[in-house]
Amino acid sequence: MSHHLVEVKDLKHTYPGGTEALRGVSFRITHGEAVGIVGANGAGKSTLLLHLNGCLAPAGGSVRIGDYPLTKETLAGVRRTVGMVFQDPDDQLFMPTVYEDVAFGPLNLGLPPGEIEARVMRALETVGAAHLRDRPPYRLSGGEKRAVAIAAVLAMLPDILVLDEPSSNLDLKSRRQLIGLLKGFKHTRIIATHDLDMILDVCERTIVLHEGRVAADGPTTEIFNDEELLRRSHLEKPLRMQACPVCGK
Amino acid sequence: MRAGGASSLESALLDLRGIETLAQQETPVHRRDPRAKVVTALAFIAVVISFGKYDVSALLPLLAYPVALIVAGNLPARFVLGKLLLALPFALVIGMFNPLLDRTALVQLGDLRVSGGWVSFASIMLRFGLTVSAAVILIATTGFGPVCLALNRLKAPRVFTTQLMLLYRYLFVLTEEAGRMMRAWSLRAVSERRISIRVFGSLAGQLLLRALDRAQRLHAAMLCRGFDGTIRPMRRLKFTAADLGFVAGWCAFFMIARIYHLPHLLGQGMMRMLP
Ligand SMILES: Nc1ncnc2c1ncn2[C@@H]1O[C@H](COP(=O)(O)OP(=O)(O)O)[C@@H](O)[C@H]1O
Ligand SMILES: [Mg+2]
Numbered sequence: 212m213s214h215h216l217v218e219v220k221d222l223k224h225t226y227p228g229g230t231e232a233l234r235g236v237s238f239r240i241t242h243g244e245a246v247g248i249v250g251a252n253g254a255g256k257s258t259l260l261l262h263l264n265g266c267l268a269p270a271g272g273s274v275r276i277g278d279y280p281l282t283k284e285t286l287a288g289v290r291r292t293v294g295m296v297f298q299d300p301d302d303q304l305f306m307p308t309v310y311e312d313v314a315f316g317p318l319n320l321g322l323p324p325g326e327i328e329a330r331v332m333r334a335l336e337t338v339g340a341a342h343l344r345d346r347p348p349y350r351l352s353g354g355e356k357r358a359v360a361i362a363a364v365l366a367m368l369p370d371i372l373v374l375d376e377p378s379s380n381l382d383l384k385s386r387r388q389l390i391g392l393l394k395g396f397k398h399t400r401i402i403a404t405h406d407l408d409m410i411l412d413v414c415e416r417t418i419v420l421h422e423g424r425v426a427a428d429g430p431t432t433e434i435f436n437d438e439e440l441l442r443r444s445h446l447e448k449p450l451r452m453q454a455c456p457v458c459g460k
Numbered sequence: 461m462r463a464g465g466a467s468s469l470e471s472a473l474l475d476l477r478g479i480e481t482l483a484q485q486e487t488p489v490h491r492r493d494p495r496a497k498v499v500t501a502l503a504f505i506a507v508v509i510s511f512g513k514y515d516v517s518a519l520l521p522l523l524a525y526p527v528a529l530i531v532a533g534n535l536p537a538r539f540v541l542g543k544l545l546l547a548l549p550f551a552l553v554i555g556m557f558n559p560l561l562d563r564t565a566l567v568q569l570g571d572l573r574v575s576g577g578w579v580s581f582a583s584i585m586l587r588f589g590l591t592v593s594a595a596v597i598l599i600a601t602t603g604f605g606p607v608c609l610a611l612n613r614l615k616a617p618r619v620f621t622t623q624l625m626l627l628y629r630y631l632f633v634l635t636e637e638a639g640r641m642m643r644a645w646s647l648r649a650v651s652e653r654r655i656s657i658r659v660f661g662s663l664a665g666q667l668l669l670r671a672l673d674r675a676q677r678l679h680a681a682m683l684c685r686g687f688d689g690t691i692r693p694m695r696r697l698k699f700t701a702a703d704l705g706f707v708a709g710w711c712a713f714f715m716i717a718r719i720y721h722l723p724h725l726l727g728q729g730m731m732r733m734l735p
Contacts, residue, residue, distance in 0.1 A: 299677070
């Protein structure tokens, strides 16, 4: 299905104030792929993701989702196709209860009540948060908040999932659960992070961003074995791939 | 501002969220259709405002409305009183000049002559207490979202109700940011008990920028989920006979209290019964 396709061509973005956050980024992601976007703080990961569903408008270049170039006219459709999980779940959750929060998107689509109920419960069950349905989101733990934020996006039935630093602020167990969840999805997944260990688990392909440019794009294992590249991009090899300091293996 | 600002701000925030928790209860009052409660509260406020400048005792029967709702709606009275105290300074500002300006003697209590200024001051405070508690009780038994929804259905403009919703949401954002900043400040300024004007200025400026930033991200997140300018409520409303009874019963009571001076009638009745 071609509408799972994401194509970015020579994308440029300059923030007011003059920071050149993206200086010509190009890549093409096809159906069902899981792609990690890695890079140091300030490399431009968040800025890039915000372009994928039109939260930011490019200063140059283009974004193409499926068969449509991203324009004002296609914006609503693109936003339905591309589900965006923000870095801080508190930016995303704002209704009085978890249930209402997850229902916010489907309600905006104007679906019938039965369909909304079904979608909300399915999304909550997928992330293992069905028991939280009547709780206020602000009283949840970090891991629970993240799960609900993901459910809120899943309830829109997107084809493409975009996640910004999904493992930040999670404890080990929540992080494990998140990785399991992300691995299980059939969506096209684009995950920005500097948690390279998570990328190793979830994504077969990795794009390295450095100072607003693509420094490398290829199979994850290949990229993580290129120590010179990682050092240049201010990244560190995943712990699991580093030689054991005790036994030297 | 005291160094305890962080904790008092946080408790104010919890309070704000507390009102939403109270609104989740299941009582006969909570079960009424939000429209019934909004209409009744508006009628109540209109009646209270319509009383004359020197009316005090005639207003007293209207206390029955907040008291009945607090009891039947299982609201902690301290919560409502706390909100009244919070809003008290505004009423004081409005009412405080009356005793100074209006010195005509109006009531004679034994040797004590009470001037019209003091009577109208009492009237303002009482009317103020009644209207604010009606508003607080409305939200604490209904929830802010449903109140907006009800206003919507009662043909208040969409722009207005959505703005109200967003304003409410951003109030949380603002207090949360303020709470975080106060905590950061109080951790570093251990020995200082007060914030200097200079530091306060920079904190306030930063707070505004951070709150704007967050409001922007929040708005972006809403747009990503198909937000098009209207917040669609989930609950569908059903106006039942009980709701009609609620509105009609209270409005009848308000009208009677407005037309007849109930405490006065009661007093006369008592007098007649005396030998
Ligand atoms: N709203 C903004 N206004 C101005 N500059 C920004 C804004 N957001 C990010 N930047 C700048 O753009 C660059 C890229 O930021 P970002 O995309 O957030 O990086 P990352 O997510 O990889 O850490 C950084 O130098 C950052 O300071
Ligand atoms: Mg980022």
